[in-house]
Amino acid sequence: MEKHILIGITGGTGSGKSTIADALYSNFSKDRITMIQQDMYYKDQSHLSMEERVKTNYDHPMAFDNDLLVEHLQKLIKGEAIEKPRYDFTIHNRAKDTTTVEPREIIIVEGILILEDERIRDLLDIKVYVDTDADIRILRRLVRDIDERGRTVESVIDQYLKMVRPMHMEFTEPTKRYADIIIPEGGHNYVAIDILMAKIRDILK
Numbered sequence: 001m002e003k004h005i006l007i008g009i010t011g012g013t014g015s016g017k018s019t020i021a022d023a024l025y026s027n028f029s030k031d032r033i034t035m036i037q038q039d040m041y042y043k044d045q046s047h048l049s050m051e052e053r054v055k056t057n058y059d060h061p062m063a064f065d066n067d068l069l070v071e072h073l074q075k076l077i078k079g080e081a082i083e084k085p086r087y088d089f090t091i092h093n094r095a096k097d098t099t100t101v102e103p104r105e106i107i108i109v110e111g112i113l114i115l116e117d118e119r120i121r122d123l124l125d126i127k128v129y130v131d132t133d134a135d136i137r138i139l140r141r142l143v144r145d146i147d148e149r150g151r152t153v154e155s156v157i158d159q160y161l162k163m164v165r166p167m168h169m170e171f172t173e174p175t176k177r178y179a180d181i182i183i184p185e186g187g188h189n190y191v192a193i194d195i196l197m198a199k200i201r202d203i204l205k
Contacts, residue, residue: 053093
């Protein structure tokens with residue numbers, strides 16, 4: 001049976017976890033590695049009006065369809081392809097189209113709350129927490145949400161103060177204790193990235 005390795009990469013919003021995940025992804029051939037982003041697994045909100053969807057707390061564990069995420073990770077481990085959902089942040093809802101993801105020996109799972117759910121933690125071979133100062137994280141979030149998600153400066157700051165920061169302190173920060181590796185400075189910590197790659201190659205020998 002083909003050996004699989006699941007790597008979980010988490011940290012606060014704007015911490016640089018996606019940068020680390022992308023760095024790992026780019027260092028292996030595409031037929032060996034795949035990536036699953038937790039923020040594609042927000043719950044479908046078709047039953048809600050746009051006005052109600054806007055109020056969704058995207059930083060709370062209940063916002064995620066972790067049942068589907070766990071099911072998909074288990075299928076990938078078994079060597080089965082999945083239809084990964086796509087979340088459209090401009091309409092605050094799951095898109096109608098999906099992406100076919102084939103099983104690979106290296107599976108990266110990236111998201112703010114992947115270590116919060118015990119079922120996901122138990123599937124991971126390596127658990128990484130990216131630890132970055134809050135002021136840097138909010139600036140990165142500001143740029144991302146305006147450029148990629150069509151938000152205004154006011155809405156991003158309001159969401160950060162009312163939801164993002166309190167949820168980070170309550171749910172994301174405490175999951176640091178489950179991490180095998182804590183990486184400061186996010187995606188610019190090239191030493192940590194090299195160590196991670198060496199560990200992955202060692203496991204897959």
